[in-house]
Amino acid sequence: MLSPLLLLLSTGVPAAPEWQRPFSELPPPKNSSELARVPMGASRKGTTLTFLTRAKTPSVTFLGGLGFRPMHNIAGSDLWILRFRMPDWSSAIVTYALLDTNNDPIVSGVWRGPKAPTYTRTTRLTGTLIARTLTSESLGEPRNLHIYLPPKRAAADREPLPAFFLADGQDCEQFARALEPPIVARKVTPCAIVGVDSGSYRGIDPHEDYVETRDDRARDYLWPVDPPRFDRHLRFFVDEVGAYAATEFGISRRRKDRAVVGFSNGGAFCVTVARMRPEAFATSIPMSPAIQDGDSAS
DSSP states (O other), rough: OOOOOOOOOOOOOOOSSEEEEEEOEEOOOOSSGTTTOSSSSSEEEETTTEEEOOOOOOOEEEETTTTTEEOOTTTTHHHHHHHHOOOOOOOOOEEEEEEEESEEEEEEEEEEEEOOOOOOOOSOOSSSSEEEEEEEEEEEEEEEEEEEEEEEEOOOOOOOEEEEEEESSGGGGHHHHHHHHHHHHSOOOEEEEEEEEOOOOOOSSTTSOOGGGHHHHHHOTTTTOOOHHHHHEEEIIIIIIHHHHHHHHOOOOOOGGGGEEEEEEHHHHHHHHHHHHHHTEEEEEEEEEOOOTTOOOO
């Protein structure tokens, strides 16, 4: 596995499925005596993963791979708890932060199951990072691209490169640091990352309430927010960027060599791309996708 962040999902999905998380939240215990042997931070017992902290604050919020959720205060104490149930946590990796009322972290960390994959991030890339700006005909505006090309290959190996097409492409370098070590170790086929930057928020006053229709990232990635804008961005991402990457950087045009990758809203975008443009990518990798329970893939 290239990285614990990469959960490979086939693009073949059943007709109009209901998307459900594999975990569920459990109610908090009634009193602190039930927590006598539960350690602070993150811990697992059987099918239950527990997050526990002490804080004298009006509220505590969980932020991480399991969502953005309020924690529960145990009556008469300064203990805050959140519990999840899932049949098998053994291969899971959960990054988390427990935030106080001011959204300052009380504690943060990474919980790893006993069978969770390991990976290494390089501190110095030997491959190439390239920044480009591509003016989109579909969007009628320029959009930044960030490209990672693997270390120099032997002439005999210079076939068109497989590639991950990354939503929120401004994070290309962070993914490249996890991808390059197994490439150098010859554990995976050399491949590229084609990062496509997200749109920005067009608010005027930083103190005003959030307005979704001003959020070009949401308009690009979430079909219900602005379907015409979503469709234009989809054409840009799949057709314009796909052709540009092949011509400029030797990226393979073959479906089997292309994957779409994203997280949060970008993860939701990956799910929709798999549904709407299945001919473009052999693999869709949605990480912590912004999909609510009961959302239909159609």
